[in-house]
Amino acid sequence: MAITLPDARQLSDEVLDALRLRALRGCELGFTEADVADLLGVSRETVCRWWSAYAAGGVNALPGDRPGRPLGSGRLLSDDHAAVVQQLVRTTVPDDHGIAAPLWTRRAVRELIQQVCGVDLAIRTVGLYLQRWGFAPKRPARRSRDQDPDEVAEWLDEIYPAIAARAADEGAEIHWCDEVGVAADEVPARGYAPEGQPPILDVSGPHVRANQISTITNDGTIRFMTYTQTMTAALFLVFLDRLLRSTTGKLFLIVDRLSAHQTPAVLTWVEAHQDRIEVFLLPRYAPERNPVEYLNHDLKGQVNASGLPHTTSEVRSRIQTFMRKLLHLPEHVMSYFQHPCAQYASAINV
Structure with missing residues (x-):
């Protein structure tokens, strides 16, 4: 592999002075100007100019200006x-x-x-x-055009800090909650194929999928439940009941505004258990502010990595396998709070 030398115009004055002396020494030893230029990463004309000045007036006659066109000259934008x-x-x-x-x-x-x-x-x-300028093409992060920046700012600056302060005072755990669906034919990765031919992905005939609801805390605690039907208020209450039975203290649960989270039945149940749990709603159309979203992305990227499942039970089993591994990896769970959009919640209980 050929070594690429740095542009001589970017070298310091001290390095350039040493470079000139080495060029002169190379010419004195009998190397051609072209060979010296190639070794030092400058043009032959530059070495010729240095040697001519040295031959005429010695070292003190060496030109002090930099070789080549000044860096940035010729650019069309100022x-x-x-x-x-x-x-x-x-x-x-x-x-x-x-x-x-x-x-x-x-x-x-x-x-x-x-x-x-x-x-x-x-x-x-x-x-x-x-x-x-340091820009590179990237896959965009999606953000709803219906999102209210003022509502998000209020959540970040006022509402969540108040929740966190209350949790610290009352010894409550803050759990972030969300649902996700995983399809058997869902593969976020790309595959290699001959140019002009797409890779072929063999998928199951019927639409096979399974779902999960989970919570995480920023100290690495995780709770989850898998299911195959649509999320309803009744199913949400089943999860809440299991969540309370898995803990002993008070919970502050942060969820999105899915209709199943806000039905009269859910509100009545939460009120009846207000000594154990309180529910807070995220800003509308702001899923990026929920750290569980990054668990969901991780899950979707890993669950089908070893091959596509064929049945709903197989999809569900893979989800459970992935989540059970996370139960023993609190540091990995905590890393979901390091996404720039979720870092605001990473400092509590860490």
Whole structure:
């Protein structure tokens, strides 16, 4: 493997001075200027200029300027324009600028640069700028357009801190709860295949799936229940009853606004057990604020990794196997709270 030398224009003045002396020593030993240039990572013309100056006036006559074109010269965007474009890509979406694109693609950024800077760049050049700025193409995280930023801010700044403070004062455990469904034909990974041919995935004929409801705490505790039917208030109460029987203290349960969580029957049951459990609702359309979502992503990515199941019971068994392993991996469960959207909840009881 060939070694790639750093651009000499990026070297410090002290390193460049040493490089010039080594070039002169190489020429004195009989190496050609081309060989010296190749060894040191500079152009032959640069070595020739150093040798000519040295031959004419000695070491003191060596030029002190840097070789080659100054770094950044020839770029079509000024530093100020580049800073503006980077800030807009970080903080806005294409629709804010009337650009017909759901995400920032090279083509969308090209149109943004045309609007803001009046500069028309090739698509490939836009890609090079994005790479230089530290941007990379990524699969997007989904966020509902119905989400209320003020409601989320209130949850992060006021409601959840109050819940956490109460939990600390009353010795209550905060459990985060959510449901997830796993289908037998669900494979989030990609597979290799010859160019122009998609990989083939053999799946079961009928739609085979199983579901789970689980809770986690930020000290690594986990509780779960698998089921095959649709989540209803009655099924939710079965899980709540099991949850209380598995603990001795008081629970603060944080759930989303699924209708099964808010029926009169559920509210009546919770009120009857208010000495043991209180239920709090997350902001609407903000699943990314629930740490259990990242357990669900982990589950879906792992449960079918060894091959697709054929029956509902097999799907359910794989879910249970995955979750039972997590019972003995509290540090892994705690890692779900390290996602940037869930870190606000990671400091309590850790």
